[in-house]
Amino acid sequence: MTAVVLFGSRAGFGLEFHVEQDPSLLCVDVFVGGLQVNTWDNAFYPPLLVKKLKDELARFRTPSPRPVGPASPSEEDLARWEFLEWGECTDQVTAFASPDGDLVHLTCRIREEAEPGRGTAARSEPTEIPVGRSEPTEVSVSRTALVETLEGALALAEREWSARLAALTARAESGVTVYASGDIGERNATYEVALYAPGFLLVGDDSGGRGFLVRADDPDSAVFSSGLGDLEPADFEIVSASFAEWIASLGTAR
The missing domain is CATH 3.40.1580.10 (SMI1/KNR4-like)
Structure with a gap:
């Protein structure tokens, strides 16, 4: 039976690990505002996932004020707020995490088939993704809760990768x-x-x-x-x- 461990919440921001589903990869469902954003592929390469979690933690551990200025964010703001750039498992997701003191505002949308992401060209061959809502999902979470979710996920990812390495070394x-x-x-x-x-x-x-x-x-x-x-x-x-x-x-x- 596969052990399921959820960090955070599905309604806000959540990372749900299916610990024993794959002997070498880490299977993680990613949720933003009640939407699972990686239904087509949840199997992450463990060291890559660890690196991405560490990168996100480095961004969010310290509060950042929301930029003061025009209502519409600049291209520089959007580039700085890009979120969930975690490889092919989240390749069909456009997501942003904008800071607002002790809050982080998450906006996420699953792109349509073959629709390019920011700064990328359209794929020569369309990637099949589940048919579902593609309008943006928005939710605000506390920065503390976001950091705790990422820290819990990082600890489990590192532990599971170490266990896999130990088993591999023994064999x-x-x-x-x-x-x-x-x-x-x-x-x-x-x-x-x-x-x-x-x-x-x-x-x-x-x-x-x-x-x-x-x-x-x-x-x-x-x-x-x-x-x-x-x-x-x-x-x-x-x-x-x-x-x-x-x-x-x-x-x-x-």
Whole structure:
């Protein structure tokens, strides 16, 4: 039976974890104002989810006054307020979180099929999403409640990823190290991944000079390998079609 853990509320802002639904990914339903905004895909790549939760917490831990000026927000305001930019699981969502002292006003809309988001071109092939309401959903939540929701979700995401890594380490005989969420930032900085392979995330290595990478904002990304001394994306080799398949292959390696 899948354990379900809800942080926050569905009526306001909520993150509902289905803890045992997938052995390698984290299945999380995201709610804004009573609307689940990721019904088409709720399986997040754990280190990416951890990073996104940390990024959101860095924004909301300190109160921010609502900008004084014209009634309509500027493009700069909208760019600063963008919310739920969490990869493909929320790719069909346009959401903003505007600060107002101890309140945060959330506005969220599910885009129509093939409708581009802010700053993006239309997809060449439409993405199927459930038919449902596409008018904006608006709700105001306290900044404290929002932070508590994100902190609770972050703690569970880190714990579940650590547990998956421990199980993998106990089974694997491949010599591959899969990084814990707390180590990913340091390893990526050490190898200057953002400089040499922008858009990729280093998630492990073979203890012999080869690293394993995924596309940073794509939970369905293939897993690539490359020499850590020559991170040239054009030379990356695909070692698995998805992160989940890669994890499974490590667990059965001999």
